[in-house]
Each structure stands twice: as structure tokens, then as C-alpha cells.
Amino acid sequence: MKILVSGGAGFIGSQVAQAYVEAGHQVVVLDDLSSGKADNLPAGARLARMDIADPAAAELVAQGGFEIINHHAAQVSVPASVADPLSDARSNVLGLINLLQAGCQAGLKRFIFVSSGGAVYGELPGQPVDESFPARPLSPYAVGKRSGELYLDYFAAHYGLQTVVLRYANVYGPRQVPHAEAGVVAIFMDRLLAGEPVTIFRSPDMPRGMKRDYTFVGDVVRANLAALTRGQGVYNIGTGLATDTLSLWEAVQAAAGRRGGHSFGPVRPGDIAYSALDCAQAAAGLGWRAEHDLAAGLAATWAWRVGR
Numbered sequence: 106m107k108i109l110v111s112g113g114a115g116f117i118g119s120q121v122a123q124a125y126v127e128a129g130h131q132v133v134v135l136d137d138l139s140s141g142k143a144d145n146l147p148a149g150a151r152l153a154r155m156d157i158a159d160p161a162a163a164e165l166v167a168q169g170g171f172e173i174i175n176h177h178a179a180q181v182s183v184p185a186s187v188a189d190p191l192s193d194a195r196s197n198v199l200g201l202i203n204l205l206q207a208g209c210q211a212g213l214k215r216f217i218f219v220s221s222g223g224a225v226y227g228e229l230p231g232q233p234v235d236e237s238f239p240a241r242p243l244s245p246y247a248v249g250k251r252s253g254e255l256y257l258d259y260f261a262a263h264y265g266l267q268t269v270v271l272r273y274a275n276v277y278g279p280r281q282v283p284h285a286e287a288g289v290v291a292i293f294m295d296r297l298l299a300g301e302p303v304t305i306f307r308s309p310d311m312p313r314g315m316k317r318d319y320t321f322v323g324d325v326v327r328a329n330l331a332a333l334t335r336g337q338g339v340y341n342i343g344t345g346l347a348t349d350t351l352s353l354w355e356a357v358q359a360a361a362g363r364r365g366g367h368s369f370g371p372v373r374p375g376d377i378a379y380s381a382l383d384c385a386q387a388a389a390g391l392g393w394r395a396e397h398d399l400a401a402g403l404a405a406t407w408a409w410r411v412g413r
């Protein structure tokens with residue numbers, strides 16, 4: 106199949122593009138390289154360097170003859186979305202509509218959209234939630250992702266487009282680069298290598314730090330392979346297990362076989378206390394479940410980090 110992977114130079118999208126190439130598909134990557142790297146592109150994929158919100162991207166989709174668009178391109182920072190909601194919406198809402206509209210007019214069959222299970226649900230009740238849990242987005246980034254899901258519903262109803270929404274948990278693994286506010290596994294590994302201590306953000310209620318559903322990128326890639334031919338609608342993609350930050354730090358040290366120091370700091374504004382996803386629907390609809398436990402995923406990530 107001929108597939109357009111937007112954001113295919115980034116951490117997750119590049120590994121999806123690689124898996125698609127390895128499965129024998131013809132892949133074009135649409136990426137402006139704002140955070141991605143051309144080096145991440147798999148051999149055999151062509152790079153169209155442009156902004157998803159620009160008319161040139163619509164032109165690429167209109168002329169490209171794609172059967173499927175896999176949409177990973179996004180402004181990915183929650184704090185950046187708070188600081189500049191307009192710019193966030195330009196990429197994450199208008200850019201999406203640009204590709205959807207051009208694709209539907211060109212006879213696109215299927216659209217795989219990457220949303221965020223960590224963001225769209227908002228605060229969770231302390232147990233994994235399934236897709237029926239009401240979305241209560243708390244940041245412009247989360248509002249944008251939820252809006253994208255609703256636009257997909259519209260294009261599915263109006264054009265008969267097949268749509269799959271993948272709501273990712275917290276993804277980690279090779280190629281993730283530490284951002285100031287996200288990518289905690291990448292940040293912890295960098296600190297460990299540099300011999301610097303890490304900060305665990307915690308509250309009196311959560312003395313070991315916030316709990317997150319850490320999901321290995323290789324498992325996320327398999328969900329994107331399944332979504333090429335299976336599924337319709339919304340799927341949580343995670344492990345269903347919530348790990349607190351201190352346990353994550355201990356697991357990173359175990360995977361690395363070395364010790365580091367840590368201190369504690371107060372929770373940052375906007376940090377949700379608990380996030381984990383019930384993924385039974387992905388098992389039923391995509392035939393997918395996470396296969397890597399945290400130890401295996403961290404070991405693979407550490408091997409990549411030290412071999413870089």
C-alpha cells in the first residue's frame with residue numbers, strides 16, 4: 106500500500122514508518138523536522154519536508170495517491186500549548202483538517218490518528234479507564250487531540266472514511282529525546298549517564314510521585330501495523346499498569362546496572378496524579394496487547410542509549 110506517515114521523522118512516527126517499509130509498503134514521510142530528525146527516516150522512505158498546515162501538504166495528499174494516512178505529526182508539548190494555544194491549534198487541529206480534507210477529496214480509504222490517553226481523559230479515578238470514560242481535556246494540547254477525534258468522526262460520517270484513533274499512554278523507548286517537561290525515561294537515563302541526580306515530583310497524597318502507564322514504543326508500533334487493516338473507532342494503547350515515578354527511577358537504575366541519586370520536588374501545575382489505560386478494546390478490535398513489561402522495555406531503551 107502507499108502510505109503517508111506524518112511526523113515520520115520523530116520518535117514514534119519514524120519507527121512506525123520503518124515497520125511499514127519493512128512490511129513492504131511504499132512510505133512517504135511528511136515532516137517539517139521541527140523536532141524530528143532526517144536521520145530517523147528509514148531507508149526507502151521519501152521525505153516531504155513541509156508543515157502539515159500548509160497548502161503544500163494538502164497538495165501532496167491530493168496528488169500522492171495514498172490509500173492510508175498515519176498521522177503522528179503534532180506539537181507535542183503540553184506547556185507549549187498552554188503558552189501558545191493558537192500555534193498548538195494550527196498544527197494539531199488545522200494541520201489535521203488540512204490532511205483530512207485533501208485526503209477525502211482524493212479518495213483516501215483510511216486515516217490512523219494518534220491521540221493521547223494521558224491527556225484527553227483528564228484526571229482519572231485511580232484505576233485504568235476504558236474508552237467510554239468521559240473526555241475532560243485540561244490543556245489546549247488535550248483539547249486539540251479531542252477535537253481531532255471529533256473531526257475524524259465527521260469525516261468518517263460524511264465521506265465514509267475508515268478511521269482509527271490510537272490513544273497512547275506514556276510512550277518510551279529508543280529515539281526518544283529528553284524534553285524539559287516530558288520524556289521522563291529519556292531524562293532519567295541521561296542523568297544516570299551524566300552522574301547527576303533526578304528530581305521526583307510528588308505530593309503528600311502521592312509520596313512516591315505521580316503514576317503513569319509506561320508503554321514501550323515497539324508495542325505502539327505493532328498497534329500501528331494492526332491498524333492498517335483492522336479496527337474502526339477509538340482504542341486505548343497502553344499496558345493498564347500504573348507505575349509511580351520513584352519505582353520508575355528504581356527500574357531505570359536496575360536496567361542500567363548502576364545507581365544514581367534523587368531528590369524530591371513539589372508537583373508541577375497541571376500534572377495529573379494518575380493515568381493508566383484499560384486496553385481490552387484494542388485486544389478485541391486490533392488483536393493487540395502490550396508485550397513488553399517495564400524491565401524488558403527499559404533494558405532495550407538503555408541498550409540503545411549507551412550504544413548511541
Ligand SMILES: NC(=O)c1ccc[n+]([C@@H]2O[C@H](COP(=O)([O-])OP(=O)(O)OC[C@H]3O[C@@H](n4cnc5c(N)ncnc54)[C@H](O)[C@@H]3O)[C@@H](O)[C@H]2O)c1
Pocket residue numbers: 111112113114115116117118135136137138139140141142155156157158176177178179180181196200219220221222223272273274275276277
Ligand atoms: N511520546 C508520548 O508519550 C506520546 C503520548 C501520547 C501521544 N503522543 C503523540 O504521538 C505523536 C508523536 O509524538 P512523539 O513523542 O514521537 O514526538 P516527536 O516530537 O518526536 O514527533 C513529532 C513529529 O512531528 C513533526 N511535526 C511537528 N509539527 C509539525 C508540523 N506542523 N508539520 C509537520 N511535521 C510536524 C516533528 O518534526 C516530529 O518529527 C504526536 O502526535 C504526539 O502527540 C505521544
